[in-house]
Amino acid sequence: MPVYKFSGKDxxxxxxxxxxxxxxxxxxxxxxxxxxxxxxxxxxxGKEFTLxxxxxxxxxxxxxxxxxxQFSVMIDAGLPLVQCLEILAANQENPAFxxxxxxxxxxxxxxxxLANAMRQFPKVxxxxxxxxxxxxxxxxxxxxxxxRLAAYVEKAVKLxxxxxSALIYPVSVISIAVxxxxxxxxxxxxxxxxxxxxxxxxxxxxxxxVIGLSQFVQSFWWLFGVALIAAVFxxxxxxxxxxxxxxxxSLLLKMPIVGNLLRKIAVARFTRTLGTLITSGVPILEGxxxxxxxxxxxxxxxxxMKVRKAVEEGRTIIDPLKECGVFPNMVxxxxxxxxxTGAMDSMLQKIADFYExxxxxxxxxxxxxxxxxxxxxxxxxxxGIVISLYMPLFAMIAKLAG
Numbered sequence: 001m002p003v004y005k006f007s008g009k010d011x012x013x014x015x016x017x018x019x020x021x022x023x024x025x026x027x028x029x030x031x032x033x034x035x036x037x038x039x040x041x042x043x044x045x046g047k048e049f050t051l052x053x054x055x056x057x058x059x060x061x062x063x064x065x066x067x068x069x070q071f072s073v074m075i076d077a078g079l080p081l082v083q084c085l086e087i088l089a090a091n092q093e094n095p096a097f098x099x100x101x102x103x104x105x106x107x108x109x110x111x112x113x114l115a116n117a118m119r120q121f122p123k124v125x126x127x128x129x130x131x132x133x134x135x136x137x138x139x140x141x142x143x144x145x146x147x148r149l150a151a152y153v154e155k156a157v158k159l160x161x162x163x164x165s166a167l168i169y170p171v172s173v174i175s176i177a178v179x180x181x182x183x184x185x186x187x188x189x190x191x192x193x194x195x196x197x198x199x200x201x202x203x204x205x206x207x208x209x210v211i212g213l214s215q216f217v218q219s220f221w222w223l224f225g226v227a228l229i230a231a232v233f234x235x236x237x238x239x240x241x242x243x244x245x246x247x248x249x250s251l252l253l254k255m256p257i258v259g260n261l262l263r264k265i266a267v268a269r270f271t272r273t274l275g276t277l278i279t280s281g282v283p284i285l286e287g288x289x290x291x292x293x294x295x296x297x298x299x300x301x302x303x304x305m306k307v308r309k310a311v312e313e314g315r316t317i318i319d320p321l322k323e324c325g326v327f328p329n330m331v332x333x334x335x336x337x338x339x340x341t342g343a344m345d346s347m348l349q350k351i352a353d354f355y356e357x358x359x360x361x362x363x364x365x366x367x368x369x370x371x372x373x374x375x376x377x378x379x380x381x382x383x384g385i386v387i388s389l390y391m392p393l394f395a396m397i398a399k400l401a402g
Contacts, residue, residue: 004028006042010035033086033109059097059124061160065153067097072146082109100124113137116149127290128152135281145280152276159268159356166363173374177381182217184385189214192389201396206388209329246298253299253326257369261362266300267331268355275348285312300326317344 006028016037022028026041052260067088074084082105089101100121117132119124125133135194136145143386193211196203203211253259253266270291277287285308292304303324310320315387318336321327331351338347 058394068150075143185217249298272352278345
């Protein structure tokens, strides 16, 4: 039977540590819990030092969705809350998420609510999650809330993957084009340059431009890396400032084609989030605040905070939504109908379903449009360099033939 080293705190908060034999780690955790010892660290003796797992410091959104789904099934089956958390933590492969769930379990064992225990880990459980959990605990419908959270996170993952798929192709083609052009300018053009110097031929303008670019790359290739790093760092610093973030987000929304796609994504996320919160019993004002904070877009966040202020003053939600100018007329009209009929939560979910389908269609259209543009760009960039290098040779052959 393996021996485990453990350390933790007893009911009085005193640190406790030692060694014990146990069938497995989970059995020892259960035994320590019966003795009212909150085990913080348990490691098998002789295996205390392990290589770190790459990427284990973050919790994937997909893992959170699976957790909510499994958690809801266990709660619905009648398992105690602490036991559910213990089982889920024990079966969690991600060390960071395992540690988070263990921390939540320990806090709940100490008498805290699940929502407050989750609030200790804001990087894993955001405001939307904790407020919905709190509403579920208050209303006695925690299993239903967990199911809604799982569905919400799964749809959010699907939406995010759709956006990523739209970006992979153009980014890949541009990256290949940059690498190919860079290789031609650095390695191929200098060979032709020496050949032309040996022949003593007059070079046409396109050839001289390509040779000039090659010489620049040979001497100052490091500038491209510095410029890229400076641009990324500069954008990050500007986006830390609220005005800078607002400027960039408004600029993205105004871009042709891409701006329309981003607007649809913003609408889908807003309606799905607010609809899920209202359905779960979260008050409309609190729901608007949470939705604004989790929108991911400064323009949308400012618009939603203005809507919240107007609703707080007693106005209907449709008027401030129209005034902000961010949402399409169809969206504001449908929300207005939902508000008038008392079915705004279901109306918001229907709008989210519609716009998520619109995002899928828009990404496919974008890929269809970008494919010939990217191929043409790659052909012009590489073909232009090759043709400019052969132009002096063609001219010389024509001269000899004449």
